[in-house]
Amino acid sequence: MAIIQATDTDFQEVLKNNERVVVKYFADWCGNCRLFSPKFKRMAANEEFANVAFLDVNAETSPEARKLAGVTNLPFFAVFKNGELVEGAATSKEDYVTEMVRKIA
Amino acid sequence: MKIPAIKKLVETQSIEALREAEEQLINEETPSFEIEGADEGEQLTHVFGAIWILNHMGDHNVDFKTALREFTQKVRISIN
Numbered sequence: 001m002a003i004i005q006a007t008d009t010d011f012q013e014v015l016k017n018n019e020r021v022v023v024k025y026f027a028d029w030c031g032n033c034r035l036f037s038p039k040f041k042r043m044a045a046n047e048e049f050a051n052v053a054f055l056d057v058n059a060e061t062s063p064e065a066r067k068l069a070g071v072t073n074l075p076f077f078a079v080f081k082n083g084e085l086v087e088g089a090a091t092s093k094e095d096y097v098t099e100m101v102r103k104i105a
Numbered sequence: 106m107k108i109p110a111i112k113k114l115v116e117t118q119s120i121e122a123l124r125e126a127e128e129q130l131i132n133e134e135t136p137s138f139e140i141e142g143a144d145e146g147e148q149l150t151h152v153f154g155a156i157w158i159l160n161h162m163g164d165h166n167v168d169f170k171t172a173l174r175e176f177t178q179k180v181r182i183s184i185n
Contacts, residue, residue: 031149060183
């Protein structure tokens with residue numbers, strides 16, 4: 001599935017329209033965020049997660065979406081189910097993020 | 106992210122050299138000059154920071170300290 005680029009304008013709408021959501025919060029200054037991009041794309045293409053919506057959110061320009069997950073550092077990943085935050089973590093470890101997504105898939 | 110590492114890059118490298126280093130780090134290659142950082146991600150953050158500061162200094166005709174303050178403000182905003 002393609003990664004959805006979301007902002008404060010449509011974040012709540014995307015959460016409402018997708019039962020399972022994983023969000024990668026990033027910023028343009030964040031090197032680890034950039035290096036995680038191909039891993040996130042690979043995860044989004046994984047059949048195991050076909051029922052999960054993958055979102056990219058610029059933490060700098062989307063304060064409401066950022067606060068909803070309690071972003072503390074970047075990259076920050078958050079998984080939502082039925083619009084509710086299930087878990088959030090600042091990490092650059094692909095295995096950790098994969099396990100987070102498995103919890104909602 | 107370590108400010109002294111960014112400062113060192115601003116003082117010793119051109120934007121072109123930093124852009125090349127950015128590409129190299131993304132492609133898992135070794136840049137031609139030393140970039141401080143615990144891993145490739147932190148090194149890339151230092152390169153992004155140095156590029157942003159150099160651009161900001163040129164575009165707004167401000168000194169390093171002013172540009173650095175605005176850069177760190179950007180970073181703080183992203184995680185607060």
